[in-house]
Structures are given as structure tokens and as C-alpha cells.
Amino acid sequence: MERVSDIGEFGLIQRLTRMFLRPPDVVVGAGDDAAIFKLTSGQLVVATCDMLIEEVHFDLGAYSATHAGWRAMTASLSDVAAMGCKPRFATVSIGVPQDAAVLTVEEIFVGLTNAAKEHSAAIVGGDTVKSPEKIVIDVFMIGEPVGSRYLTRSGASDGDVVVVTGYPGRSAAGLEILFSGRAPEGGEEELVRAHVEPYARVEQGLFLAQNESVGAAIDLSDGLAQDLGHICEMSRFGAVIDVEKLPISSHLAQYCERNGRNAPGLCLSGGEDYELLFTVREDNLEALLAGWQEQFDVPATAIGHVTSKREGVRLENPDDIAVNDIAGYDHFRRMKER
Numbered sequence: 001m002e003r004v005s006d007i008g009e010f011g012l013i014q015r016l017t018r019m020f021l022r023p024p025d026v027v028v029g030a031g032d033d034a035a036i037f038k039l040t041s042g043q044l045v046v047a048t049c050d051m052l053i054e055e056v057h058f059d060l061g062a063y064s065a066t067h068a069g070w071r072a073m074t075a076s077l078s079d080v081a082a083m084g085c086k087p088r089f090a091t092v093s094i095g096v097p098q099d100a101a102v103l104t105v106e107e108i109f110v111g112l113t114n115a116a117k118e119h120s121a122a123i124v125g126g127d128t129v130k131s132p133e134k135i136v137i138d139v140f141m142i143g144e145p146v147g148s149r150y151l152t153r154s155g156a157s158d159g160d161v162v163v164v165t166g167y168p169g170r171s172a173a174g175l176e177i178l179f180s181g182r183a184p185e186g187g188e189e190e191l192v193r194a195h196v197e198p199y200a201r202v203e204q205g206l207f208l209a210q211n212e213s214v215g216a217a218i219d220l221s222d223g224l225a226q227d228l229g230h231i232c233e234m235s236r237f238g239a240v241i242d243v244e245k246l247p248i249s250s251h252l253a254q255y256c257e258r259n260g261r262n263a264p265g266l267c268l269s270g271g272e273d274y275e276l277l278f279t280v281r282e283d284n285l286e287a288l289l290a291g292w293q294e295q296f297d298v299p300a301t302a303i304g305h306v307t308s309k310r311e312g313v314r315l316e317n318p319d320d321i322a323v324n325d326i327a328g329y330d331h332f333r334r335m336k337e338r
Contacts (some may be wrong), residue, residue, distance in 0.1 A: 002200070004072055006024065008239070013031075013192045014031075017029075017030040017031065019182045021337075022319065023037075024128035025038040025039075025178065026038075027044065028083075028150075028152055030201060031153070031181045032083070032084055032152050032153050032233060032234070033048065033078075033079040033080075033082040033153070033218060033219060034046045034047060034079045034080055034082070034083050034085070034141075034143075035047050035048070036085075036145075036197075036220075037085065038239075043144070044144060044150070045142060045143075045144060045146050046080055046083050046085045046142070046143040046144060046145065046150070047141065047142050047143075048076055048079040048080060048140075048141050048148070049076065049138060049139060049140040049141065050072065050075040050076045050137070050138070050141075051073065051136065051137070051138040051139075052068070052071070052137045052138075053071045053135075053136050053137075054068075054132055054134035054135040054136070055134055055207065055234045057071075057072075058071060058072070058175065059178075059179075060104070060135075061197045062113075062178040062179060063178060063195075064098060064107065064196075064265070065105075065107035065108045065111070066107045066108070066110050066111040066114075067111060067196040068108055068111060068196075069107065069108035069110060069111025069112040069113075069114075069115070069137070070111035070112070070114060070115045070195075070196070070197055071111075071196065071198060071272075072092075072108075072111070072112060072137040072139055073090065073111070073112045073113075073115035073116050073139055074115050074198050074199070074200050074274055075139065075221065075272075075274070075310045076090065076140070076141035076325075077115065077119055077121065077141065077200035077202060078198075078200040078201070078219040078221070078274040079141065079142055080143040080200075080202070080205075081200050081201050081202040081204070081205035081206075081219060081276065082151065082152050082205060082217050082218050082219035082276060083145075083150050083152070083205070083209075083217070084142075084145070084151035084205045084206060084208055084209025084210075084214075085143045085144060085145045085146070085149050085150055085205070085206075085209070086119075086143050086145075086146050086202065086206060087095070087116075087119050087121040087142075087200075087202060088121055088122075088142055088144060089121065089122055089123075089124045089141075089142045089144040090112075090116055090121060090122070090123050090124070090139055090141045090151055090242050091123070091126040091139075091140045092109070092112055092123055092126040092138070092139050092140075093127040093128070093129070093137075093138040093140075094108070094126065094128055094129075094135070094136065094137050094138070095128075095129050095130065095131030095134075095135065095136035096128065096130065096131055096135055097130075097131050097132070097133060097134070097135070098130055098133065100124075100227070101149060104135075105135075107139065109123075109136070110262060112137075112139070113251060115200075116301075118199075118200075118258060119200065119202045120143070121143075122282075123222065125223075126140075126321075127219050131246040134291050135136060135147070135299045139266070140161050146206055146209070146210075147209070147210060149212070150209055151208060151209050151216065151217040151278070152216065152217070152233050152234070153216050153217070153218050153230055153233075153234035153235065154231075154234040154235050154236075155214075155215035155216040155217075155235065155253045155279070156215045156216035156231055156235035156237055156239075156279040156306045157215050157234075157235075157237075157281070157306065158237060158280070158306055158307065158308040159281075159282055159305065159306060160215050160216075160243065160277055160279035160280060160281060160305065160306040161280050161281075161282050161285050161302050161304075161305055161306075162228065162239055162277070162302070162303055162304040162305060162306065163277070163278055163279070163280055163285075163300050163301065163302050163303065164213065164214060164220070164224060164247065164275060164277045164278075164300070164301055164303055165201055165204060165246050165275045165276045165277075165298055165299065165300050165301075166201075166247070166273065166275040166298050166299065167194075167248065167249035167252065167273075167275075167299075168220055168246075168247070168267045168268075168270060168275055169224075169248070169249075169252050169263065169266040169267035169268075169269075169270040169273070170190070170191050170194035170195075170249055170251070170270075170273065171194045171195040171198060171270060171271070171272045171273045171274075172195075172239040172266055172269070172270025172271060172272070172273075173188075173191045173195075173252055173255050173256070173261070173266060173270065174188075174191040174192040174194050174195030174196070175195050175272075176198075176259075176261075177191060177192055177194065177255075179304070183309045186254060186258075186300060187250070187251040187253060187254060187255075187292070188251065189254060189280040190249075190251045191227065191251055191252065194273070194329070195272065198272060198273065198274040199274070200274055201217075201219075201274070201275060201276045201298070202287055203295075203296070204276055204292075204296060204298065204300075205217070205276060207291075207292070207295060207296075208278055211280075211284075211288055211291075213280050213281040213283075213284035214278055214279070214280050215235075215278070215279040215280065215281070216231045216235055216278060216279045216287070217227070217229055217231075217276055217277065217278040217279075218230055218232070218276075218277050218278075219274055219275070219276055220271070220272075220273040220274060220275045220276070220277055221271055221272060221273075221274065222242075222271045223268065223269040223271045224267060224268050224269070224270075224272060224273075224277060225241065225269060225313050226269070227277055228304075228313050229312055229313050231277070231279065232306075232310070232312055235287065235306070236310060237306050237307060237308060237309075237310060238306070238307040238309045238310055238312060238313070238314065239304055239305070239306050239312075239314070240305055240307055240308060240313075240314050240315070240316055241268070241303055241304040241311050241313060241314070241315050241316065242303060242304050242316045242317060243315055243317045243318055243319065245301065245302065245303045245304070246264050246267045246268070246281070246301075246303055247265065247267075247298075247299060247303070248263045248267055248303040252266065252267070256292070264319070268315075269307055279306055282305075285302060288300075306315075
């Protein structure tokens with residue numbers, strides 16, 4: 001009998017989404033960061049949900065319940081940001097063991113609420129149920145486009161430049177530090193903060209959606225290389241990443257040097273950064289980056305380009321980066337570890 005571990009997370013998603021209906025008022029269906037559909041009034045609505053499970057997505061022994069709630073809300077906020085849309089309202093369903101401390105649940109909702117407030121979104125309801133062992137948090141987020149454009153994973157074109165925001169890989173390094181059991185040292189607090197308090201790039205997504213030279217976009221939840229692969233699959237192109245152009249933060253570089261880790265590999269494979277990865281026409285790259293720098297402190301770095309060949313993601317100047325260094329995260333594959 002075929003097992004879920006045989007086909008992996010994305011193989012399972014493909015099997016399940018084949019069963020979905022696609023009514024004419026669904027503008028963007030399954031396979032993107034969020035769905036977009038049209039109400040009877042003609043208003044477009046963006047919707048997404050993310051489920052986090054204790055000891056799979058968060059560990060209350062490694063960081064606070066408030067941080068767990070913040071991270072849960074940020075995952076859904078980031079999906080809306082990747083569509084170039086504005087988050088508005090969320091419902092939160094939570095499964096809780098009956099012997100869980102009330103204070104722990106309250107602190108989770110402090111984190112959820114605070115993260116939503118950062119982007120003028122509000123929790124408006126949800127559900128509470130008993131969980132047999134672990135805490136489960138499910139966030140359903142509703143948003144809307146601002147203006148006439150939104151972004152999808154399928155909008156890339158041959159020759160587009162691939163651009164990433166921020167410094168990917170920091171969250172994965174922060175998680176390693178948290179699980180090491182030692183206190184952070186020498187700038188490692190910044191890496192830990194990147195994991196426990198990630199920031200959804202909502203304003204940046206809105207900026208990109210208003211620029212017609214921007215093609216495809218996705219948020220970095222499973223790893224840069226793997227998420228770029230999703231753009232390639234949906235856009236039916238390939239992509240090349242120049243490893244030497246990857247934005248490696250000084251703190252990440254120092255951490256990797258001290259601990260024998262590969263900084264470019266961690267940048268390519270580390271998940272839960274919630275940065276944005278997008279494509280832009282080459283002839284408008286300079287103007288877009290100039291406008292970006294005027295508005296935002298977070299960097300945006302060109303790291304590669306889209307190719308006509310459907311060959312997935314290929315690396316230039318890979319040095320000692322192995323295939324496993326860009327594997328990314330898969331919930332069900334036995335050979336991959338978080």
C-alpha cells in the first residue's frame with residue numbers, strides 16, 4: 001500500500017487538489033499561496049489558512065507561547081503578502097489538551113493578536129476543541145487586493161530577474177541555536193529573533209503588486225530553492241540562482257563559520273523566513289530597486305533569472321553545495337529532517 005511518506009507533502013497536495021471543483025468565480029485556486037475568488041458583488045477576496053502543531057511547527061520548550069502565536073499568525077499574513085494583497089480578518093481555531101495551562105493558551109492569543117495588529121488585521125472568531133496530546137493552531141485569513149493587481153506563482157516570464165527580500169537562512173540558523181540548548185552568543189540573538197518573531201512583508205507585497213513589471217511572487221516558508229521551484233512549476237519555466245549573489249547576513253556568516261555550517265546552503269534550504277521571492281522584468285529592475293530603497297529598510301537582492309527550459313532550479317557557482325543543501329522542507333518525506 002502506498003504511504004504518504006512515499007509521495008511527500010507536495011505529491012499528496014497534487015492528489016487531493018485534483019478532487020477540487022473550480023467554479024467560474026474562483027480566480028486563483030489551489031496551488032498558490034492563497035485562493036482568490038469573486039463575491040456576487042464583484043469584490044475580490046483572498047483567503048488562506050495555515051495549521052501549526054506543537055512539536056512539529058513550534059516547541060514551547062524552546063521559546064514562549066507568545067512567540068508560537070506570533071509565528072502562527074505570521075504564516076497566514078505572509079501568504080496574503082505574497083499575493084500582493086492586504087490582510088483584513090482572521091479566524092483562529094485551536095485544539096488544546098484538557099490539562100494545558102490556561103495562561104499558555106492566553107499567551108498564544110497574545111502573540112496571534114499582536115502579529116495581526118502589526119498589519120491592521122483583526123481576529124474575529126474561531127473555534128476551540130479538545131486535542132488529545134498537543135496544541136494545534138489553525139489560522140484562517142481573509143484579505144483583499146488593493147487596486148486592480150495581485151500576484152501569483154504563475155506570472156514569471158522567460159528572462160525575468162529573480163529577486164529576494166531580506167536575508168534568507170537566518171530563521172533556520174535561529175532554530176538550530178534554540179535546539180542546541182546553549183545561550184546565543186556573538187550576534188546570534190538576531191538569528192533567534194528571525195525565527196521566533198518573523199515579520200510578514202505585507203507592505204512590500206502591496207508595493208510589488210502595484211508594479212506591472214513584477215511577474216510571479218511567493219513567500220519563503222519551505223526554503224528559497226524549493227519555493228523558487230514552485231514558481232518554476234506554476235509558470236512552466238526554469239530558473240538559475242547565482243550562489244555568489246545570495247544575500248548572506250553577517251550574523252549568519254559568522255554562525256556558519258563557527259559551527260562548520262554552509263551559509264549559502266542554509267540560505268537556499270532554510271525555511272520559515274517569510275521573506276518574499278519575486279520575478280521582475282530585467283528592463284525595469286533598476287527602477288524597481290530604486291523605488292524599493294526609497295520606501296523600505298529591508299534589502300531586495302537580484303540573485304538569478306528565469307529560463308525558457310523547464311529544468312527546475314539550477315545553481316551557478318555552487319562550490320561545495322550539495323543537492324541536499326537545497327532540498328527544503330517536506331512534512332512527510334522520511335529522508336528529510338526539519
